[in-house]
Amino acid sequence: MLFNSINFAIFLPIVFILYWFATKGNFKLQNILLLVSSYFFYACWDWRFMFLLIFSTLLDYYTGIKIHEAASQRKKLFWLWLSISINLGFLGVFKYYNFFVDSFADALSLLGFKVNLGTLQVILPVGISFYTFHGLSYVIDIFKNRIKPERNFVDYSVFVSFFPLLVAGPIERATHLLPQILKKREFDYSKAIDGLRQILWGLFKKMVIADNCAEYANTIFNNFADYTGSTLVLGALFFTIQIYCDFSGYSDIALGTARLFGIELLRNFAFPYFSRDIAEFWRRWHISLSSWFKDYLYIPLGGSKGGMWIKIRNTFIIFLASGFWHGANWTFIVWGFLNALYIMPSIIFNTNRNNIEIVAKGKYLPSLKEFLSIIVTFGLTVFAWIFFRAANVTDAFCYISKIFSSSLFSIPNFIGIGKSVSIILITFIFFIIEWVGREHQYAIADLGLNWKRPFRYAMYYAIVVVIFWFGGNEQQFIYFQF
Amino acid sequence: MKKFIGKTITFSILPLISFLGICFLANGYTDPFYIRFTTPKQSNLIIGTSRAAQGIQPKVFKTILGKDISNYAFTVTQSPFGSIYFESIKKKHNKTKGGIFIISVDPWSISSMCYNPNDAESFRENNLCLDNTEFVDMKPNFQYLYKNLKGHYKDIIVPPSKSMYLHRDGWLEVKNIAMDSLSVLKRTNEKVKTYRYIDLPKAKFSSLRLEFLLKTITYLKNYGQVYLVRLPVHNDIMQIENELMPNFDHFINGAIDSSDGYLDLTEYNNKFQFTDGNHLYKTSGKEVSVLIANWIKGQK
Numbered sequence: 001m002l003f004n005s006i007n008f009a010i011f012l013p014i015v016f017i018l019y020w021f022a023t024k025g026n027f028k029l030q031n032i033l034l035l036v037s038s039y040f041f042y043a044c045w046d047w048r049f050m051f052l053l054i055f056s057t058l059l060d061y062y063t064g065i066k067i068h069e070a071a072s073q074r075k076k077l078f079w080l081w082l083s084i085s086i087n088l089g090f091l092g093v094f095k096y097y098n099f100f101v102d103s104f105a106d107a108l109s110l111l112g113f114k115v116n117l118g119t120l121q122v123i124l125p126v127g128i129s130f131y132t133f134h135g136l137s138y139v140i141d142i143f144k145n146r147i148k149p150e151r152n153f154v155d156y157s158v159f160v161s162f163f164p165l166l167v168a169g170p171i172e173r174a175t176h177l178l179p180q181i182l183k184k185r186e187f188d189y190s191k192a193i194d195g196l197r198q199i200l201w202g203l204f205k206k207m208v209i210a211d212n213c214a215e216y217a218n219t220i221f222n223n224f225a226d227y228t229g230s231t232l233v234l235g236a237l238f239f240t241i242q243i244y245c246d247f248s249g250y251s252d253i254a255l256g257t258a259r260l261f262g263i264e265l266l267r268n269f270a271f272p273y274f275s276r277d278i279a280e281f282w283r284r285w286h287i288s289l290s291s292w293f294k295d296y297l298y299i300p301l302g303g304s305k306g307g308m309w310i311k312i313r314n315t316f317i318i319f320l321a322s323g324f325w326h327g328a329n330w331t332f333i334v335w336g337f338l339n340a341l342y343i344m345p346s347i348i349f350n351t352n353r354n355n356i357e358i359v360a361k362g363k364y365l366p367s368l369k370e371f372l373s374i375i376v377t378f379g380l381t382v383f384a385w386i387f388f389r390a391a392n393v394t395d396a397f398c399y400i401s402k403i404f405s406s407s408l409f410s411i412p413n414f415i416g417i418g419k420s421v422s423i424i425l426i427t428f429i430f431f432i433i434e435w436v437g438r439e440h441q442y443a444i445a446d447l448g449l450n451w452k453r454p455f456r457y458a459m460y461y462a463i464v465v466v467i468f469w470f471g472g473n474e475q476q477f478i479y480f481q482f
Numbered sequence: 483m484k485k486f487i488g489k490t491i492t493f494s495i496l497p498l499i500s501f502l503g504i505c506f507l508a509n510g511y512t513d514p515f516y517i518r519f520t521t522p523k524q525s526n527l528i529i530g531t532s533r534a535a536q537g538i539q540p541k542v543f544k545t546i547l548g549k550d551i552s553n554y555a556f557t558v559t560q561s562p563f564g565s566i567y568f569e570s571i572k573k574k575h576n577k578t579k580g581g582i583f584i585i586s587v588d589p590w591s592i593s594s595m596c597y598n599p600n601d602a603e604s605f606r607e608n609n610l611c612l613d614n615t616e617f618v619d620m621k622p623n624f625q626y627l628y629k630n631l632k633g634h635y636k637d638i639i640v641p642p643s644k645s646m647y648l649h650r651d652g653w654l655e656v657k658n659i660a661m662d663s664l665s666v667l668k669r670t671n672e673k674v675k676t677y678r679y680i681d682l683p684k685a686k687f688s689s690l691r692l693e694f695l696l697k698t699i700t701y702l703k704n705y706g707q708v709y710l711v712r713l714p715v716h717n718d719i720m721q722i723e724n725e726l727m728p729n730f731d732h733f734i735n736g737a738i739d740s741s742d743g744y745l746d747l748t749e750y751n752n753k754f755q756f757t758d759g760n761h762l763y764k765t766s767g768k769e770v771s772v773l774i775a776n777w778i779k780g781q782k
Contacts, residue, residue, distance in 0.1 A: 006628060020483060187483050196490065211633065457493070464497050473633040 001044040002477070003253040004207055011041065016260055020187055027184045034158050034261070041163040042127070049125035052090065057160045059086055060135035064142045064149035064156075076143060083139045087132045094124055099328030127167035129325060133292055134160050138174045140296055147174050155181050162263070164254040168247070168479040170268040170288035177265070185262030194445065195259030197460075201444050202252030204463050209430055210246035211472030212423040213238040220414055221389055224399050229408030232399055239389045240382045241427055244273060246478045247286070252442055271438045273381070273431075274359050276373035278342040279352035281381060289325070293318045308348065315347050316340045326388070331396060335387040342380050358438055426470060504638050505622040510648040511641035513631065515611050517648045518554055520621035523576035526551035526706070528652065529567075529698065530586025531558040533713045537762035538584065540651035542771035546779060549582055553652030559606050562591045563695040566605070570612040571698060574619070581706030584774065585699065585741070586713055587734055589727040592691040595681070599688035655764060656757055670759035674718045677760075682722055687733065699740045709781070710737060710744040711774055714751045714766075716759030743781045745774060 001007045015037045023029035043050050063083035070076040092100075101118070108115050138159070141147045150156040159178050165171075220227055220235030227235070251268035258265045272284035282290050298318045304311045316337070323336020346352040359374065360366040366374065383400075390396035437443035448456040510517050514535070526549050528538045534555035543551045554574050561567045575581075596604040607613060614629045631637060647655045659665075702708045712730075715723070727733055731746070738744040747770060754766035762770055 187486075189483075189486050192486050193489075207633075460493070461496065468497075468501070469636045471633045471635070 001041055003250065003257075004203055007044070011037075012257065012260075019261055025184065027182075028154075030185065030261075031154050031158050031181060034162060035154055038158070038161040038163040038166060042161065042166055045126045045167070046123075049128075052125055052128070053131060053161065056087065056090065056131060056135055057157050058153075059083060060139050060160070061150070061153055061156045064139050065151070067139060067142045068149045080139060080143045084136060087136055091128060091132050094122060094128055096324075096328045103330075130169045130171055131160055131166065133171045133289075137171070137292060137296060141174055147178070150174075150178060150182075162258070164257040165265055168250050168254070168477055169286075170251060170254065170266045171292050172266060172288070177263070180263050187262065191259050191262070195256040197444060198252045198256030198259070198442050200256075200460065200463055201442055202249040202254075202256060204467055205245040205249030205252065205430075206477070207249075207467050207471040209423075209427055210242050210244075210249055211475050212420075212470065213242035213245070213427070213472075214475045215472055216414070216416060216420050216423075217242050217389065219416060221391075221399070224395070224402060227402075227414060228410045228412065229403045229405045230410050231412040231414050232403045233408070234412045234414070236382050236386050236389075236399075236403075240273075240378075240385050243385065243388070243478055244269075245430075246475075250477045250479065255441075267441060271358070271434060271443075273378055274374055274435065274438055275377050276355045276359055276370055277346055277351070277377055278339065278380065279346045280355040281377055282339070282343065283356075289322065293322055297321060311347060312344065315343060319343070330393045331387050331390055334393055334396070335384050338384045338387060342384070361439060422470065423472075426466070501635075502624075504635065505624055505627050508622055508627060508638045510650070511644065511646070512638050513634075514646055514648055514654055515556060515560070515630070516623065516626060517650060518552075518556075518574075518652050519611070519615055519618050519623045519626045521552060521619060521650060521652070523619050524550075524552040524554070524574055525576055525578045525581040526583065527571065527575065527581070527702075528553040528555055528584045528586070529561075529571060530555040530584075530713075531561055531588070531591050532556070532654070533588065533715070533761060534584075534586035534711075535652070535654045536656055536757075536764075537713050537767040537770055538586065538711075538774065539653050539764075539767055539771040540649075541653070542768060543582075543775050546772065546775035547582065550651070551582060551584070553654075555586060555652070556612065558590045560610050560612055562593070562605075562607065563691045563698060564605055564607060565602065565694060566607045566610075566613045568694050568698050568701070570615075570618060572701065573616075575702070575705065577705065579705055581702070582778065583702040583706060583708045584778075585695075585702075585708060585710050587695070587710050587737070588712060588715075589687075589723045589730050589733075590681070590685065592688060592695060592733065593685040593726065594688040594691060595684045596686075599686040600690040602690060656761065657764070659757060661755070661757070661763060666755075666757070669757065670716055670718070673758045673760050674716075674722070677719055677722045682726060685726055687727060692733065692737070695734070695737050696740060699737055703740065703742075707742045707778075707781075708740075709774075709778055710734070710741045712744075712746045712748055713770065714747045714754045714762065716756050717751050719759050720748055720751055743777075745777050747773065 001011060015033070019030055019033055023033060039050060039053075042053060060083055063079045066079040067076050067083075070079060105115050138147075142149050150159070155178070158181050159172070159174060162172075162177070162181075217235055217238040220231060221239065224232055224235065248269035255265050255267070266288045268286060268288050270284040270287065272281050275281035275284055298314050301314045301317060302310050303314060319336040319340035320333060321336070323332040323334070323339075326332040326335075343352065346354070359370050365371075386399055387393070387396045390399055433447070434443045437445060437447055440446045448459050451459075508516055526543075528534055528540065528551060530538075532555070535553060535557070538553060538555070540551045540553050543549055552574075554571065555561060556567075561570075593599065594601075595606060598604070611626065611630045615623070615626045617623060617625055620626075627635075627638070634642070645656060645658045647657060649655060699708050699710075723730070731738070731744075754770065755763040756766070757763050
């Protein structure tokens with residue numbers, strides 16, 4: 001069930017009405033309803049993988065209690081590693097097994113040995129990377145005594161399976177989400193309206209910008225050998241915009257939906273393309289994953305303590321792990337490696353926390369220095385996305401080498417370029433709105449709130465009309481494959 | 483809470499009514515298939531791919547045979563023979579006796595582009611309009627429009643092309659296109675190139691598709707006369723088809739035997755005009771329809 005489908009448009013109001021009316025404010029009943037709805041939501045993708053989700057939930061629920069109850073550190077460690085191994089084992093089998101087998105066979109063939117190792121014909125269970133990380137953070141937090149285990153299985157299951165975040169995050173922490181699940185939720189009119197506004201903005205980003213850019217990016221990336229360098233640059237830009245609007249649009253819908261149920265999820269995006277350096281970019285892009293890696297990998301590895309080399313090593317490890325988390329392909333690993341390289345200067349010169357505040361706070365325009373920093377950071381990001389989008393590393397290098405040819409200075413041309421002009425224009429307006437709203441949770445959070453109602457409604461209707469008129473061919477959310 | 487629900491409903495009414503209203507505006511220019519899903523269930527049907535959709539004109543049959551016959555042919559991607567097309571035909575048919583059914587056959591409609599030509603899971607028609615449209619006689623057909631026009635709803639108000647018009651009887655009229663010899667030659671060369679270099683290397687005979695051709699004939703035979711027709715095509719395309727299936731008539735021998743007659747018009751390829759080598763131009767389509775109608779009249 002996609003967020004931008006009619007099924008979800010029917011599902012959501014039904015759950016909403018039942019949640020606030022049928023349960024009469026009893027949060028225990030609300031949690032049962034949320035769990036049933038979430039399992040139904042997940043079963044709509046593939047009911048067979050529900051058993052995996054339930055097993056994973058049971059595993060972490062049980063090992064969480066066992067870690068807490070264990071008398072010795074040794075036993076605690078046993079239960080912790082049992083949970084980590086099984087969770088990562090599932091992820092390994094479903095997501096990475098074929099990658100390792102193929103890579104091993106390729107390596108042997110380089111040495112002159114031809115082997116045919118069997119691969120698995122399995123599809124990747126949707127959301128496995130997200131709910132596995134949910135579960136891992138929960139058991140690690142119990143091990144570290146940050147939280148106590150949840151004894152109520154329904155409440156714990158809602159934490160893992162809450163439908164707005166189940167298939168593509170944000171990756172929640174038990175310390176943030178569980179307390180909200182365990183207390184009575186009151187309906188808040190202004191928060192609910194804010195939720196709807198965020199959903200509308202998310203739909204706009206996904207259906208108008210991302211889905212249209214996807215069409216052009218696919219055309220160019222899938223036939224890159226036929227295009228000029230300038231067209232390939234345009235293709236990379238289309239993908240850069242697509243992936244941001246696709247994933248942040250999804251997150252907006254997830255956050256807005258959760259807010260309708262009185263639950264606040266972690267913010268996942270904070271206008272990353274207005275970042276002045278790569279460190280800032282990574283504090284603003286897929287925040288829940290970046291902070292997960294920081295808290296559960298970077299810091300346990302020693303973080304920035306222990307000298308420069310340890311810091312550099314740890315930085316490379318988390319970026320490579322982050323790349324690998326995205327998918328079993330060398331392209332993601334190279335993408336992670338490239339980002340680690342990008343961030344190195346700020347790690348070495350200790351400037352990675354130079355740009356904490358949003359750019360040009362309280363001003364209309366950035367300074368020239370800020371503007372140039374944004375452009376350079378954006379350019380580096382676009383370059384890295386080429387690896388992320390390419391089918392394989394060889395294609396990525398060919399794509400890049402074609403960019404840096406004499407045809408870079410020709411006029412871009414591809415099938416559908418005429419049609420793309422209107423989308424480029426809308427994207428330009430979109431970035432202006434994002435810039436204006438960059439100090440808020442999402443771009444239109446504050447837009448029009450002081451306007452007279454007819455004008456405010458006219459703006460919302462205008463967004464609806466643009467979604468209807470310019471909505472592109474429906475594309476799967478990119479992050480569902482991770 | 484009541485205020486929230488009230489406001490949400492009030493806000494949603496306008497877009498919802500507008501959307502439903504726009505659905506009523508969908509017509510033969512919206513897309514090349516929609517109208518066929520809006521007409522009532524039929525007693526007489528024309529079945530096949532785009533060759534039949536553009537080349538067989540129902541109004542000719544009304545004149546010669548005195549029967550309303552609906553063109554329920556789509557394209558080689560949407561409607562090759564298979565379970566999806568078969569099920570949709572069953573839905574479109576009104577189960578009355580005494581019908582006439584014209585089935586257009588060619589090598590492509592019993593071939594598959596899949597690695598395993600009998601792997602129905604990988605057939606191209608999966609999830610397309612014949613597969614995803616449960617209701618085939620609803621006007622406006624909200625289900626069709628919702629599922630198949632996603633991202634193109636503006637096409638209802640501003641049709642993407644004025645060169646195709648789908649009539650209520652299911653005939654897809656191609657109009658407003660240049661028919662001078664140079665333009666036709668250019669389009670034909672393009673089509674031949676596509677068939678030779680893209681389709682032919684991938685296409686393989688599918689015994690499963692042939693099985694469904696037989697099933698379709700057997701099913702329709704319960705309700706009337708079933709005639710098989712092979713429509714004319716440009717000689718260059720005919721040559722490619724002969725390479726794909728050198729003994730096509732032999733392949734469909736069982737189907738021919740099960741039917742009430744088989745008319746192969748490819749021996750008259752040179753007599754007709756095509757828009758792109760694959761599809762009959764409307765004037766030639768009319769002539770071919772007259773030929774088929776008279777042949778059926780003779781058979782009866």
